[in-house]
Amino acid sequence: MRYSHQREIISEIVHSTNSHPTADWVYGEVRRYIPNISLGTVYRNLKQLTDEGIIRTIYDGAVARYDWNRSPHDHLKCNVCGEMIDVQLPNDGLRRTVKDEYDFEVSDVEITLVGKCNKHA
Amino acid sequence: MRYSHQREIISEIVHSTNSHPTADWVYGEVRRYIPNISLGTVYRNLKQLTDEGIIRTIYDGAVARYDWNRSPHDHLKCNVCGEMIDVQLPNDGLRRTVKDEYDFEVSDVEITLVGKCNKHA
DNA sequence: GAAATAAATAGTAATAATTCCTATTATTAA
DNA sequence: TTAATAATAGGAATTATTACTATTTATTTC
Structure with missing residues (x-):
């Protein structure tokens, strides 16, 4: 390139x-x-x-x-203001669960939690 | 309707x-x-x-x-055959983490694990 | 059960997001 | 400096989806 x-x-x-x-x-x-x-x-x-x-x-x-944030991370999406917030959530448990229970080889984890961010108490 | x-x-x-x-x-x-x-x-x-x-x-x-599956569930997406598999993964931990650490009120959890399903050992 | 009401439809036009095409321009290698 | 070719601008094409409208159909009322 x-x-x-x-x-x-x-x-x-x-x-x-x-x-x-x-x-x-x-x-x-x-x-x-x-x-x-x-x-x-x-x-x-x-x-x-x-x-x-x-x-x-x-x-x-x-x-x-x-x-731009290339490090593995997840997102919180606020339904009120539409903002998308970067967070790092542990996912070892999820990976282990699908490996053990479904024999699925995980290469990427995508987690988005939708809800209300702390600006709208 | x-x-x-x-x-x-x-x-x-x-x-x-x-x-x-x-x-x-x-x-x-x-x-x-x-x-x-x-x-x-x-x-x-x-x-x-x-x-x-x-x-x-x-x-x-x-x-x-x-x-058609309305019960809360997540997805495994196979990169090889493209299939999308319904699974139920525990997400109490995730909910608690964002509540405690980010004061985020979760209404919906979307998890997709991408990888290779058990048909392609 | 037939007429009145309004929701749903078929068919088509329109929109939004994205990709593709092509003649021209710009970067890099020799 | 030139030759090779990747990248560009501008616009056309594509894909997924929504909107519009005259007509049809399900429901309501008498």
């Missing part, structure tokens, strides 16, 4: 936020720096960055979101 | 499989019984059945899948 200015900016933008942005939001931000960038370029680069392991793609219902 | 033949058949089809079918697959099946049913009718009814709690909608990446 050779250098491109567009990819550099896209990567920086994803790394600049904890908001798990959508492709469309990233597109809007990149245009502040590269006004005539095309949406296809944004998608292509988000995919390439994902393939290279530089960012992660997560799915929130039907839309893709992008996450 | 008043009776309709179309909804009846759609519901039966979703209940007849463990394959977590997509709307498109359901559409193909329903047409064996109602050849001129429209895709919009399938989507509308799948949504209504979901709203009524008769079936569940789950997301597999970007596509919606439908599941």
Whole structure:
């Protein structure tokens, strides 16, 4: 993968936020720096960055979101404010359970807890 | 919600499989019984059945899948054969952890373990 | 049981998110 | 510096899904 200015900016933008942005939001931000960038370029680069392991793609219902946080982690999704919060939850138990009970070889764990975050006591 | 033949058949089809079918697959099946049913009718009814709690909608990446199994459960997704297997995993620990550590009020737990199922030793 | 009411349908157009295509531009290797 | 080719912009195409509308059908009322 050779250098491109567009990819550099896209990567920086994803790394600049904890908001798990959508492709469309990233597109809007990149245009502040590269006004005539095309949406296809944004998608292509988000995919390439994902393939290279530089960012992660997560799915929130039907839309893709992008996450700079590559370390294994889970998400809390607040139904009230829509925010998605990174958390690290223990999953050794889950892995062991499915290995023992279903003979299933786990390569990836995806946990999302939906509910109400602490901003809405 | 008043009776309709179309909804009846759609519901039966979703209940007849463990394959977590997509709307498109359901559409193909329903047409064996109602050849001129429209895709919009399938989507509308799948949504209504979901709203009524008769079936569940789950997301597999970007596509919606439908599941007759309403009891709380999780999924094992096999990367080799693509199958999605229903399992019941304990999640009391997870709930307690986020309650205690993040003051997050959980209403729903979504767990998908990705890997290799026991058909591919 | 027939007419009135309104929900549901078929068929099709529209939308949203994403991918694909192609002529042109830019990066890198020699 | 040039040759090779990856990446781009711009737009068309695709896929999944929702919206619209005239017509049909299930239910309600008399």
